[in-house]
Amino acid sequence: MNQISEIEIFCPGTIANVSCGFDVLGLALDGIGDRMILRTSANPGIKITKIEGQNLPLETEKNVAGVAALKLLEHLNSSRGFEIEIYKNIKAGSGIGSSAASSAGAVWGINKLLGEPLSPKELIVFAMEGERLASGVAHADNVAPALLGGFTLVRSYEPLDVISLPHPSELYATVIHPQIEIKTSDSRRILKQNISMKQAITQWGNVGALVAGLYTEDYDLIGRSLEDVVVEPIRSILIPEFDTIKAAVLNVGALGCGISGSGPSIFALSKGEEIAKAVAQQMNKIYTPLGIDFEIHHSKINAQGIKQL
Amino acid sequence: MNQISEIEIFCPGTIANVSCGFDVLGLALDGIGDRMILRTSANPGIKITKIEGQNLPLETEKNVAGVAALKLLEHLNSSRGFEIEIYKNIKAGSGIGSSAASSAGAVWGINKLLGEPLSPKELIVFAMEGERLASGVAHADNVAPALLGGFTLVRSYEPLDVISLPHPSELYATVIHPQIEIKTSDSRRILKQNISMKQAITQWGNVGALVAGLYTEDYDLIGRSLEDVVVEPIRSILIPEFDTIKAAVLNVGALGCGISGSGPSIFALSKGEEIAKAVAQQMNKIYTPLGIDFEIHHSKINAQGIKQL
Numbered sequence: 001m002n003q004i005s006e007i008e009i010f011c012p013g014t015i016a017n018v019s020c021g022f023d024v025l026g027l028a029l030d031g032i033g034d035r036m037i038l039r040t041s042a043n044p045g046i047k048i049t050k051i052e053g054q055n056l057p058l059e060t061e062k063n064v065a066g067v068a069a070l071k072l073l074e075h076l077n078s079s080r081g082f083e084i085e086i087y088k089n090i091k092a093g094s095g096i097g098s099s100a101a102s103s104a105g106a107v108w109g110i111n112k113l114l115g116e117p118l119s120p121k122e123l124i125v126f127a128m129e130g131e132r133l134a135s136g137v138a139h140a141d142n143v144a145p146a147l148l149g150g151f152t153l154v155r156s157y158e159p160l161d162v163i164s165l166p167h168p169s170e171l172y173a174t175v176i177h178p179q180i181e182i183k184t185s186d187s188r189r190i191l192k193q194n195i196s197m198k199q200a201i202t203q204w205g206n207v208g209a210l211v212a213g214l215y216t217e218d219y220d221l222i223g224r225s226l227e228d229v230v231v232e233p234i235r236s237i238l239i240p241e242f243d244t245i246k247a248a249v250l251n252v253g254a255l256g257c258g259i260s261g262s263g264p265s266i267f268a269l270s271k272g273e274e275i276a277k278a279v280a281q282q283m284n285k286i287y288t289p290l291g292i293d294f295e296i297h298h299s300k301i302n303a304q305g306i307k308q309l
Numbered sequence: 310m311n312q313i314s315e316i317e318i319f320c321p322g323t324i325a326n327v328s329c330g331f332d333v334l335g336l337a338l339d340g341i342g343d344r345m346i347l348r349t350s351a352n353p354g355i356k357i358t359k360i361e362g363q364n365l366p367l368e369t370e371k372n373v374a375g376v377a378a379l380k381l382l383e384h385l386n387s388s389r390g391f392e393i394e395i396y397k398n399i400k401a402g403s404g405i406g407s408s409a410a411s412s413a414g415a416v417w418g419i420n421k422l423l424g425e426p427l428s429p430k431e432l433i434v435f436a437m438e439g440e441r442l443a444s445g446v447a448h449a450d451n452v453a454p455a456l457l458g459g460f461t462l463v464r465s466y467e468p469l470d471v472i473s474l475p476h477p478s479e480l481y482a483t484v485i486h487p488q489i490e491i492k493t494s495d496s497r498r499i500l501k502q503n504i505s506m507k508q509a510i511t512q513w514g515n516v517g518a519l520v521a522g523l524y525t526e527d528y529d530l531i532g533r534s535l536e537d538v539v540v541e542p543i544r545s546i547l548i549p550e551f552d553t554i555k556a557a558v559l560n561v562g563a564l565g566c567g568i569s570g571s572g573p574s575i576f577a578l579s580k581g582e583e584i585a586k587a588v589a590q591q592m593n594k595i596y597t598p599l600g601i602d603f604e605i606h607h608s609k610i611n612a613q614g615i616k617q618l
């Protein structure tokens with residue numbers, strides 16, 4: 001076997017909870033992501049040898065990449081050893097899948113170095129273990145799009161059933177990350193345990209229509225369906241100027257706008273790069289006077305997910 | 310203009326509330342439907358001249374076909390006159406869209422006789438007026454698939470936004486209509502006004518996945534997604550032997566099974582006619598000893614909807 005001993009990869013940021021698709025729909029970004037280098041080692045197990053860009057634990061068992069990688073090796077009954085370097089660009093707590101990028105990158109990279117014994121879909125369950133470490137919940141909302149690219153739908157967890165959805169080629173995402181901290185516990189606690197049947201019906205009508213819009217490349221339908229009547233009205237109050245941003249970006253032609261993950265990042269989807277840039281300008285204009293640090297990225301939807309550099 | 314003065318049409322039965330798609334997803338049947346004859350008349354307005362098969366009012370204003378037709382003429386500012394004959398095969402209260410077949414047939418037939426000034430999609434809103442007369446609610450769950458054929462998704466009512474979905478060609482429906490009466494008021498009252506967020510998420514994950522399965526002709530995915538965790542567990546208690554039927558038809562290979570509309574009809578979807586027939590046999594075997602009259606139909610999904618005979 002002609003196996004490589006080192007690879008460098010791009011691990012994309014991801015948007016979970018895409019509007020109506022709360023807890024089920026995610027997508028991969030292209031303009032923002034981490035870099036990782038993985039190499040084989042003579043010492044069995046996983047060693048995180050370097051982390052730059054964020055202050056995160058190097059101990060394998062305390063690092064999301066380390067934990068995900070260990071679970072993969074355990075599953076494969078492998079006694080091989082690997083070193084991991086992580087170059088973070090995605091800030092922890094940004095709401096665009098920082099932990100997922102590392103967890104997914106670790107298992108993707110090691111799988112590659114092992115000659116790809118598993119498919120990207122089969123890797124999801126191991127990457128989810130990194131999410132369990134990060135948030136207490138082994139969710140797939142971010143690791144699935146990171147590993148599969150494009151849009152993904154998590155239909156079920158027991159058993160895990162993740163579906164890759166297509167998307168039209170001119171679909172762009174713009175994301176603003178206001179650098180404020182929203183505690184996950186807060187953003188969870190304010191959600192209601194029960195919702196009205198009426199809201200729920202509106203939501204699943206929109207999810208069905210959004211999926212149809214993705215298959216038919218119907219940008220208008222995608223736009224009409226990017227509506228979240230359940231979670232966004234509640235969580236958006238934690239994000240400064242959310243409503244102002246949403247109105248402004250729709251006004252310059254965005255198809256839809258919502259909260260990325262559990263926030264505080266806000267995303268918008270647009271047809272074409274020109275509108276995605278105009279959206280970024282609006283976000284910039286509204287946030288600049290606030291005195292809150294922020295970052296804005298725009299990119300095509302990343303159809304591939306994690307990729308070798 | 311070379312316009313015809315009389316047409317005979319087939320108005321299909323329809324299944325609303327397709328499993329996870331409560332209140333949004335419907336489909337058209339091919340094996341069961343009404344026949345209607347519509348002809349132009351020298352007398353302006355709508356006259357129902359004959360109804361066979363069911364005891365329904367001939368007075369235009371009290372008949373769902375009459376009311377729907379009047380709304381269409383009103384919209385078109387037409388002073389033309391039409392006679393309608395209705396030959397009912399779909400029993401009222403069956404849960405497979407009896408009123409919808411008549412309402413949709415009336416507007417479809419008259420539109421045809423007028424040289425098709427409107428598209429089938431544009432006719433939905435007038436057919437909905439028949440549903441308003443029948444049930445007090447101008448819903449589109451049955452008239453949309455009757456008019457458009459195949460699977461339809463009602464994304465929104467304000468504004469009305471109905472999406473035609475594709476389906477794989479070997480998809481068959483089997484329907485059993487137990488001839489018991491379930492009052493719509495009862496089947497509405499037992500539904501909860503609030504549902505848990507967890508149930509709702511499961512439901513919208515399934516709706517998204519079902520739509521994906523229809524686009525990709527993935528029968529397995531369609532089967533996995535045909536799950537209703539919200540309404541079926543509650544309403545199914547009103548339908549004798551629902552659980553027995555569901556278990557038996559899944560056992561012989563049906564993709565999924567659920568309540569048609571608000572019942573009492575039960576439907577199953579299958580890949581291929583052989584399984585659809587085996588499903589019918591199971592339904593027959595379970596219902597025969599009960600001493601309840603019943604009818605069973607099976608057919609391909611009707612891709613066309615209402616058609617000229």
